[in-house]
Amino acid sequence: MSFMRRNHEHCRLWHISSNRWNSAITEYALSSARSLAKRGFKSTFSPLKGSPAEKRAQEYGLDTRSISSFSITKWKALKGLAQDIRPDIIFTYGGPETSLAQLLSMTSQNKKAVIVRFRGQDVDSSPFLSKWRFGWSHRIVDLVISPSPTLTKKIEQTFLKCPVKTVVLGCDESVFSPAHTKAPLNLSINRPDIIILGRLDPVKGHENAIEFMRGLLKKWPQEIAKKPRLHIIGEPANLSKETLIRWVKQNELCLGDDVILTSERVSNIASYLSKAVFGFIPSTGSEIICRVAHEFLLCGTPIVVSGVGSLDDAISDHAGHGYSYKSLTFDETIDLLVKASLQYITESEDVHRERAAIAKSLFSLEAMGKNLEKCLEEFL
Secondary structure (H helix, E strand, O other), X not given: OOOOOOOHHHOEEEEEXXXXXXXXXHHHHHHHHHHHHHOOXXXXXXXXOOOHHHHHHHHOOOEEOOEOOOOHHHHHHHHHHHHXXXXXXXXXXXXXXHHHHHHHHEOOOOOEOEEEEEOOOOOOOOOHHHHHHHHHHOOOOOEEEEOOHHHHHHHHOOOXXXXXXXXXXXXXXXXXXXXXXXXXXXXXXXXXXXXXXXXXXXXXXXHHHHHHHHHHHHHOOOOOOOOOEEEEEOOEOOOOHHHHHHHHHHOOOOEOOOEEEXXXXXXXXXXXXXXXXXXXXXXXXXXXXXXXXXXXXXXXXXEEEOOOOOHHXXXXXXXXXXXXXOOOOHHHHHHHHHHHHHHHHOOOHHXXXXXXXXXXXXXXXXXXXXXXXXXXXXXX
């Protein structure tokens, strides 16, 4: 198939997202549209009407054309929208819109839009049938975008016929950046924070983190008076605040001292992330897109991660970004947490800002826009 080459300033992009929640996939969709708009592309964003993505897209000033339903029964209205937008490239972020994309791509008699599918969920690339299903379900797609090298390798093992390219999520560098001078803590006065940021959900690993914290405090060097404390920031989803409090008590930790719980939305989140000793990401599943990891690093703060999903990709090429305990035992993980705490508590401002600068080159909206544009070059 040959595609019309054109200057990207005249290339019309249509981002379609059926996602109902303010999830990492929603974040990726919005960041894709924003980052490419910053590169000069004309981007239209079509979220599900009434979804968090709709409100956020409008707040960002994106050309927002919401869709009330992705059902084939709404085909006439959807086709009318496609003919009005006349996209050169259609980005899809979920199954329903991908299924409709081939029909929506025929916006005129002589031109078919390029279909780009973002894949933000894990892929089972082992069984033959799973590999075949993945290839078949993406048979109409011209390009697949993956958010991490780890997922890209899995997708390449399927029977996908089109190219797959990696573009990591870009976060807003005007929001996530070092928020203050990172002076070494005076441990005779301050008790440093290890921060977990994310919704309260079993998959986020809060229970494990509290158990690790108990072990860390027991192994903390006696000559350093001020032990770290665990600060959990997140709104309840599938896990209640009361359950967290019960886990804290079961581990003989003191709520309000050893463990701080902030279960409501906070403003100026970068100020919290910037002051953390390190960002702790103890998730037991998911983490394909790794938004929180990128946010911590953009603030200059190192991370310690469980290694599930794509988490290790955030630190694999940069030793200064943090540590993974993926292959460690429980006791070895506690030793690592003690080591990381002692290392990062006394970290200098220069190291902090150098880490943020490296992260900006990798995980910012600017970086994401450049990488997406490069992926689209053959279609422009």
